[in-house]
Amino acid sequence: MRHGKRFNHLGRTTPHRKAMLSNMASSLILHKRIETTVAKAKALRKYVEPLLTKAKTDTTHSRRVVFSYLQDKDSVQVLFNEIADRISSRPGGYTRIIKTGNRLGDNADMCFIELVDYNELMLKEKDDKAEKTKTRRSRRGGKTKADTTMTQDQAVEEADVVEEADVVEETDVVEETDVVEETDVVEEQAEEPATPVSVQETTEVAEESLTQDQDVVEEAPEEESTEEVKAEVESETTTDEAIDNEEASDEKKDSTEDDEKNEDEKAK
Numbered sequence: 001m002r003h004g005k006r007f008n009h010l011g012r013t014t015p016h017r018k019a020m021l022s023n024m025a026s027s028l029i030l031h032k033r034i035e036t037t038v039a040k041a042k043a044l045r046k047y048v049e050p051l052l053t054k055a056k057t058d059t060t061h062s063r064r065v066v067f068s069y070l071q072d073k074d075s076v077q078v079l080f081n082e083i084a085d086r087i088s089s090r091p092g093g094y095t096r097i098i099k100t101g102n103r104l105g106d107n108a109d110m111c112f113i114e115l116v117d118y119n120e121l122m123l124k125e126k127d128d129k130a131e132k133t134k135t136r137r138s139r140r141g142g143k144t145k146a147d148t149t150m151t152q153d154q155a156v157e158e159a160d161v162v163e164e165a166d167v168v169e170e171t172d173v174v175e176e177t178d179v180v181e182e183t184d185v186v187e188e189q190a191e192e193p194a195t196p197v198s199v200q201e202t203t204e205v206a207e208e209s210l211t212q213d214q215d216v217v218e219e220a221p222e223e224e225s226t227e228e229v230k231a232e233v234e235s236e237t238t239t240d241e242a243i244d245n246e247e248a249s250d251e252k253k254d255s256t257e258d259d260e261k262n263e264d265e266k267a268k
Contacts, residue, residue, distance in 0.1 A: 021047045026075040033114035041113040055084040
């Protein structure tokens with residue numbers, strides 16, 4: 001039975017297990033990545049992460065405590081001089097376990113255990129994701145994690161856009177109120193009664209009427225003159241006709257007298 005079993009003994013005695021974990025921790029610190037079984041990797045993670053936390057305080061005491069676990073001067077020096085600076089901003093979770101499948105011989109679960117801050121490929125991917133900005137928002141499908149996550153810059157830009165929209169709406173409302181007030185003023189002016197005409201206006205109106213009457217009077221004689229001209233022309237034509245008639249009558253008289261004279265001569 002496994003009552004009270006808090007950790008995996010890994011099928012080894014206590015000294016054998018401690019020596020194995022110490023060697024694996026030293027190898028992980030020196031090489032930053034090792035391959036082992038999943039059970040050993042889980043046991044190693046509990047063993048080495050407290051040592052990494054201890055390395056953040058670079059004192060003689062902490063160096064001696066770490067050396068008591070690792071029993072390797074080189075790994076202690078690398079841990080305090082190199083790794084401590086890299087993990088100083090991380091509050092825990094210094095290692096990562098990546099499963100690789102089963103081993104051919106005994107079908108054991110195999111994996112890689114590595115230091116998180118030394119996997120350059122994953123760090124580049126995180127940097128690229130952080131640099132990428134969201135260029136399109138659509139509501140066709142359900143919201144994904146990428147849609148829900150927003151950077152601070154995008155939030156600030158959206159806040160600025162919202163403020164500008166509010167300002168535009170306020171200006172539109174002010175313009176509409178101004179238009180309404182102007183229409184009200186125009187209606188009030190239309191409803192106001194007509195003001196009494198002043199003396200000057202009446203005099204001006206009278207003068208204009210007099211000038212119009214004079215123009216009519218001046219136009220009337222002109223019309224009369226035209227009628228007189230027509231009458232004179234008609235009278236002249238009648239006189240010409242009378243003269244022509246008289247001349248014709250005189251010619252007739254002369255012709256009759258000549259005829260009479262000729263007849264008298266013939267009779268004689």
